[in-house]
Amino acid sequence: FFLKGYTRDTSFLAMVVDIVQELKQQNSDLVYVCDPVMGDKWNGEGSMYVPKDLLPVYRDKVVPVADIITPNQFEAELLTGRKIYTEKDALEVMDMLHAMGPETVVITSSDLQAPLGNDYLIALGSHRKTKADGTSITQRIRMESPKVDAVFVGTGDLFAAMLLAWTHKHPNNLKVACEKTVSAMQHVLQRTIKSAKVQAGEGNKPNSAQLELRMVQSKKDIENPEIIVKATVL
Numbered sequence: 734f735f736l737k738g739y740t741r742d743t744s745f746l747a748m749v750v751d752i753v754q755e756l757k758q759q760n761s762d763l764v765y766v767c768d769p770v771m772g773d774k775w776n777g778e779g780s781m782y783v784p785k786d787l788l789p790v791y792r793d794k795v796v797p798v799a800d801i802i803t804p805n806q807f808e809a810e811l812l813t814g815r816k817i818y819t820e821k822d823a824l825e826v827m828d829m830l831h832a833m834g835p836e837t838v839v840i841t842s843s844d845l846q847a848p849l850g851n852d853y854l855i856a857l858g859s860h861r862k863t864k865a866d867g868t869s870i871t872q873r874i875r876m877e878s879p880k881v882d883a884v885f886v887g888t889g890d891l892f893a894a895m896l897l898a899w900t901h902k903h904p905n906n907l908k909v910a911c912e913k914t915v916s917a918m919q920h921v922l923q924r925t926i927k928s929a930k931v932q933a934g935e936g937n938k939p940n941s942a943q944l945e946l947r948m949v950q951s952k953k954d955i956e957n958p959e960i961i962v963k964a965t966v967l
Contacts, residue, residue: 734763734764734765734766734897734901735752735753735756735763735764735765735766736765736766736768736893736894736897737749737765737766737767737768738768738770738889738890738893739768739770739783739889739890740770740783740787741783741784741787743784743786743787743790746787746790746791746794746795747790747794749795750790750794750795750798753765753798754798757798764800764801764897764900764901765798765799765800765801766799766800766801766802766803766893766896766897767791767795767796767799767801767802767803767835768802768803768804768889768890768892768893769791769795769796769802769803769804769808769812770783770808770889771783771787771788771791771807771808771811772807772808772811773805773807773808774805774806774807774844777844779807779810779811781811788811788812791812792811792812792833796812796830796833796834796835797833797834798834799834799835800835800836800837801835801836801837801838801839801896801897801900802830802835802837802838802839803839803841803889803892803893803896804830804838804840804841805840805841805842805843805889806823806840806842806843806844806845809823809826809827809830809838809840810826812830812833813826813829813830815829817843817845819845820845820855820857820875820967823840823843823845823857824857824859824873824967826840827840827857827859827873828859828871831859831861831871836860836861836862837858837859837860837861837900837907838858838859839856839857839858839859839896839911840856840857840858841856841889841892842854842855842856843855843856843857847877848877849877852879852880853877853878853879853880854877854878854879854880855875855876855877856875856876856878856911856915857873857874857875857876858873858874858875858876858907858908858911858964859871859872859873859874859907860872860873860905860907862905872907872908872966873966873967874907874908874911874964874965874966874967875964875965875967876911876912876915876962876963876964876965877962877965878915878918878919878962879919881922881923881926882926883922883925883926883929883939883944884941884944885922885925885944885946886941886944886945886946887946888918888922888946891918891921891946891948892914892918895913895914895917895918895955896910896911896914899911899913899914908964908966911964912960912962912963912964913958913960915962915964916958916959916960916961916962917951917954917955917958919961919962920951920954920955920958920959920961921946921947921948921951921954921955922946924947924950924951924954925944925945925946925947926939926944928943928947928950929943929944
């Protein structure tokens with residue numbers, strides 16, 4: 734396995750591609766998970782927080798050698814040059830990303846309207862398997878997670894790492910892999926916010942230090958999460 738997250742440097746990114754290609758030549762079973770960390774949306778407006786020259790490297794070099802990618806909605810839009818306004822748009826964007834190379838695409842968060850209401854955040858997943866006869870089958874899922882009113886650091890890293898682990902455990906069942914990943918995320922975030930509020934004291938807003946993810950305390954939930962977020966097969 735090879736997992737890569739945040740970087741700000743184009744030459745480092747290009748070096749990662751070389752390393753992945755070399756490793757895949759030595760071991761064709763290598764799974765490369767790429768979290769294309771480039772930016773996000775705030776109040777509906779997207780902005781990049783890495784240099785803009787990283788985008789063509791991700792799009793043209795990194796994504797084509799990745800097996801699994803975990804962009805947020807804004808990053809998926811950047812990679813494909815296509816805006817997402819509806820779930821149909823998102824599914825088409827994921828198809829475009831599959832066509833670039835990755836077998837598994839998960840849009841980790843979006844500003845799409847959740848069927849369960851405004852208090853829920855939508856994530857979408859797509860797994861495309863090419864059969865021996867050259868035809869492909871695609872499994873697509875939607876997940877709705879309760880929103881947590883706080884800003885956390887490291888959620889993307891945790892999501893990508895857990896998705897890698899659970900897709901390894903369930904290689905042909907994206908639904909179960911995503912349910913375990915998103916449920917574990919919820920357990921970690923709920924434990925973190927509860928603990929942070931206690932530390933901050935009643936009426937005070939927790940600060941970033943208090944909102945540090947309670948990873949160690951959530952060991953059991955990460956290893957064997959109770960499924961609290963179910964995926965809908967689309």
